Amino acid sequence: MSVSALPDSDRPMSSGKRALILGTAAVAACGAGAWGGYWWLTRGAVKGEEAKLLTASFEALDGKMTPMSSWQGKTLIVNFWATWCGPCREEMPEFVQAQREFAAKGLQFVGIAIDRRAPVERFAKELAINYPILLGDAAWLEAVKTMGNPQGVLPFTLVISPKSEVMLRRVGKLKYSEVAAIFA
Amino acid sequence: MVPVAWSAASQGPLPVDEAFPVTASFVDGKLALQVGVTPGHYLYRDRFEFRVDGKDVGPAISPKLTKLAQDKGKVKNDPTFGKTTVFEKPFSLELIPVTTTKTELELVFQGCSEVAGICYPPAKRVFALTAGAKNLPPKELQPTSLKNLFKPQVSQ
Numbered sequence: 001m002s003v004s005a006l007p008d009s010d011r012p013m014s015s016g017k018r019a020l021i022l023g024t025a026a027v028a029a030c031g032a033g034a035w036g037g038y039w040w041l042t043r044g045a046v047k048g049e050e051a052k053l054l055t056a057s058f059e060a061l062d063g064k065m066t067p068m069s070s071w072q073g074k075t076l077i078v079n080f081w082a083t084w085c086g087p088c089r090e091e092m093p094e095f096v097q098a099q100r101e102f103a104a105k106g107l108q109f110v111g112i113a114i115d116r117r118a119p120v121e122r123f124a125k126e127l128a129i130n131y132p133i134l135l136g137d138a139a140w141l142e143a144v145k146t147m148g149n150p151q152g153v154l155p156f157t158l159v160i161s162p163k164s165e166v167m168l169r170r171v172g173k174l175k176y177s178e179v180a181a182i183f184a
Numbered sequence: 185m186v187p188v189a190w191s192a193a194s195q196g197p198l199p200v201d202e203a204f205p206v207t208a209s210f211v212d213g214k215l216a217l218q219v220g221v222t223p224g225h226y227l228y229r230d231r232f233e234f235r236v237d238g239k240d241v242g243p244a245i246s247p248k249l250t251k252l253a254q255d256k257g258k259v260k261n262d263p264t265f266g267k268t269t270v271f272e273k274p275f276s277l278e279l280i281p282v283t284t285t286k287t288e289l290e291l292v293f294q295g296c297s298e299v300a301g302i303c304y305p306p307a308k309r310v311f312a313l314t315a316g317a318k319n320l321p322p323k324e325l326q327p328t329s330l331k332n333l334f335k336p337q338v339s340q
Contacts, residue, residue, distance in 0.1 A: 084231075085303040086296060089264040114305065141305050151197045153302040171196060172301040 049146040050158060050166050053078065058112060058134035061121055066134060074108040075167075075182065076160040079174070080136065080144060081111055083119040087173055088155040092127055094176035099131045105183045106162065112136040114154065197300045198222060200307050208289055208320050210313035215279040215289060218319060219271070224299035226260065226270040229253045231306065233292035234279060241280050252277055270295075285315045291322070 057067040068078075079095065081088035092111075099109045109131035113120040117135060124133050141152040148169035149156045159168040159182065167182075197203070204227060205220035215236065221227060229249060234241045257269045279289070289311040296303040309322035 082303075082305075084294065084306075086262050086264045087301045087303060138305070151199055151304070153197050153297075153300075153304055155302065 049143075050160065051164075052143060053147070053158070054160070054164055058136055061117070061124060061133050061135070066132065068110070071108045071110065072164065073106075073162050075106050075162060076158075077107065077109045077174075077179065078158045078160065079109060079111045080140065080149075080154055080156040081113055082115040082154055083113070083123045084115065085154040089123065091155060091173040091175075092129065094179075095174075096127065096130055098176050098179040102179065102183045107179070107183065110134065112140065114138060114141055197297050197302050197304075198225075200304045203297060203304065204293065204295055204307070206291065206293070206309060206322060208291075208311040208313060208317070208322070210282065210287060210315060210317045210320075213281050213283060213315075215282050215287065215313070217277045217279065217289075217291065218274070219277065219293075220274045221271055221295075225295055225297050226258075226272045227293055227295035229257055229269040229271065231292070231294040233290075235290040236280060236282065237284075237288055238290075244280050245277070248277060248279075287313050289313060 054068050054072075057065045060066045068076075077095070077098075079088075079092075081092065083089065095109050095111075099107060111129065111131065111133045112135075113133055114136050120133060120135065123129075144156050145152050147156075147158065148166075149171050151171075153171060155170075155173060157168075157170040157174045158166055159170075159179075161167050168178075203222050203225045207218045209216045209218070219227070232242075232245075232249060234245050252275060253269045253271070256271065256273060256275050258272050260268050260270045262268045291309045291311070292306050293309075294304065294306040311320055311322045313320060
């Protein structure tokens with residue numbers, strides 16, 4: 001797990017509240033790591049690299065090119081995933097739940113599938129995914145290496161503030177409870 | 185003492201070539217692979233691909249891989265994929281006989297880290313082998329497109 005700090009002036013929440021959340025997440029990371037190793041501090045992040053992502057456009061499942069700027073002003077959770085990745089599939093039902101419960105508070109999940117269209121369409125339908133799923137080229141597996149995911153593995157998730165700054169980077173699964181904590 | 189899982193977790197996932205170190209040998213016309221699997225990691229049996237001098241030799245190797253999986257593989261009850269055969273321990277696999285003195289082996293494999301809760305994308309590795317080569321490491325090939333990177337069975 002990794003947490004990247006934002007300038008206080010642009011925070012969507014108070015710095016104290018954020019520190020509490022991030023501190024809790026760090027403790028949870030240590031605990032989870034001791035139990036099963038699901039979380040860790042990501043390394044190799046380069047400040048500003050996410051700008052490439054936020055100015056990019058991706059093909060959506062309806063075939064239309066969709067700019068990431070479509071969701072500017074939202075608390076954006078960008079999840080890189082694939083149908084060939086078991087841990088990715090396991091965490092997604094919790095994303096569906098979080099999207100349903102926190103959409104009114106400004107949460108927007110976006111899934112970027114590093115995968116072929118057909119299996120992605122099947123899985124999205126099977127899971128009744130309620131947030132946009134975009135199709136990403138394999139080149140994004142290289143691009144994420146400079147965003148806090150140095151091995152280019154999946155799942156990989158970024159939480160981005162309404163001011164387009166990274167609040168959290170996660171290599172491995174993100175839990176519903178962590179998303180809920182942002183909006184508590 | 186730091187638990188292994190925590191140590192691995194705190195450092196993040198291993199590079200794929202450390203998680204799954206692979207070498208190839210070409211001795212007496214026999215082509216063979218030595219596949220390493222770091223503890224806490226696994227490779228999917230059904231996600232191997234083999235090409236020798238550009239030719240898909242997967243069908244010829246499939247029975248050997250099946251036999252190997254019966255002997256050394258493990259049936260993993262994956263929460264999302266159901267019962268899937270994986271390799272959790274290192275293994276060697278004899279491929280096909282080759283009559284030339286030089287050959288090129290291309291290998292695709294895909295695996296995950298149980299301890300880190302992540303999966304590596306399919307990795308493609310190429311070995312340029314001359315007769316007598318033992319435990320030769322590959323040279324890496326970067327994926328160029330999803331169409332080429334993922335065969336249908338990988339992501340169905």
